[in-house]
Amino acid sequence: MRVIQISFVLAWRNLWRNHRRTVIMLAAISVGAWAMIFMTALMRGMVNDMVRDGIRALPGHVQVHNPLYRDDPSVSNLIAMSDVELAERFSSAGIERFSARVRVPAIISSERESRGVTLLGVDPIQEQSVDAIGSTIVAGTGLDTAASNGIVIGRKLAEKLETEIGKRIVIMSQDPDNEVADRGFRVIGLFEANLAIQEEAFVFAGRQAIQEMLGIDDRVSELAVMGDDYRDVRPLLATVRQLMGTNDEVLPWNELDSYLGSMLAVMDGFVLVWIVVIFLALSFGLVNTLVMAVFERVREIGLMLALGMRPSGILLQIVFESSLLLIIGLAIGNVLAIASILPLRGGIDISIVAEGMEMFGASSILYPELQASDVVLANVVVLILGFFASLSPAWRASRYEPVEAITKV
């Protein structure tokens, strides 16, 4: 016990003997820790944003389809149950946030342009509950009922089609017999999404109007269900599977959109890699500092050994020294990171590079997200790896032959 105390005091004093070197090392560690935490928070923010956006881009947390629908999203592959039956079943099971949609590829045309889109026939009340894109109306009004004859399109799409609120556009798709099904709709509202690509991809119309146009009675092609947390959808998945039976395919969002799913998984691995890479750079500085400290004090160490300190005491002293360095450095780094993330809570506007960001589905405002587990991971990794890095110089110091060490010039 006494050895530990003495070693600790010696380590602390040694640390401040060459305070310039210590301060430089502390600066290096704290900047490293700051970089680990800050950059991780940025990446987290970006990925979470993408995932949440991706979920808003219609998958919901769990989705039900006809088993053939995902390979061939045509109007022939519908869910076995009618929308009325679905609504009844889910409401009575206590699930509140779900939306039964008709979702088919379609062509939208104005006088001057026509484009391929995904047509969604929705019940606006159900759709509101799942908070998907299309609910952020920026001009005009949203759909009022499932029987609505209007259509809501993206702001960007309206621009591309050279159309505007109050004008008619034509929607063309195919009915289950592969015949052209088309009709005119009046644009009643424009929605806004984080990504221009989504504003161009989706159009929303009343479910009944679309069912009538396609001649599919009251059937739908997709049922999206929202739970509480997108990170753990298993309980919800089980409930929905039970409600739907075996006729239809029930999948969680990370399987529906495997890009998003793997994105999230890759992110967790990436954080660790990022921390280790920064640490590797740091560790050279750390080991170098310790080696220098040992090298400078060869005679001193020899003297201590000659006076009867055990090699383990020397080892302890050096390890303490590095641990103190690491702990103080990390503490400063953590404070720095948190201090720099807090003012950025409101988001960082990176619209200058928005186009590039959109290409991989990220929006133009970056919200850094501090996740406790990331902070802990960074600190623990640095402490543990730092400890191992300092073992080598410490081991060397403890193995000096006292006589040789004392007489060394």
Added chain:
Amino acid sequence: MLQRFLVLTLFLAASAFSAEGVDRTATEIVRDALNHWRGLSSQSEMTMTIHRPDWERSMSMESWTQGEKRSLVRVTAPRKDRGNGTLIDDNNMWTFSPKVNRVIKVPSSMMNQSWMGSDFSNKDISRTDDILEQYDHALLGKTELDGLTVYEIESIPHEDAAVVWGREVLFVREDNVLVEHRFYDQDGARVKTLRTLEFAEMGGRAVAAIQRMEKEEAPGEWTEIRLDSVEFDVELNSSVFTLSNLRNPRN
């Protein structure tokens, strides 16, 4: 007294006209024009010229129609396009190209695309009937052209019609030949015009011999269809309008 007499004669004259079927409603005029153009069945040869500011090309075609819903068009020249065909049956459309030796059903996604590279869209070609069912017609006025009355008819698509135009204006000669067909967008600006440049007497009827489709926003670009010969009310085997005939011409 004199005034009364005049009014009476005018009235009599007017009723005499309507007895001849001249005073038809706008919808009737449009229907008659459509029937006149198509006949019960028809067989025709025509030349389509696609003109662009820097190039121009022509295609000769044969065409058959039967009733309101069926038609077949086949390219006969130039050689490299020969055998390309389009079959329309009801609301479905297929194309065949000998080069790929495949019949392709034209999906709804391609209905707005150009037909054989011309200024006509697939929809223009396949859905002329819609003008009867999906529009409200109103007579705007009458004018004279070469001694014949021309009716100006405004056609406004129904609210849920699969039509992008805000309105269309048709000029139809009293002998049921289409003189001009203007397409307006929903702001009232004209987008494209189908104009008859030359009238002729063919197959026992007055027909539009040369028609030109022009887009207002692309001056100098047009597509012209010249009718070389036409026969109306010909006997056509219903096997003409089949996919196998589209692929392997037998007539």
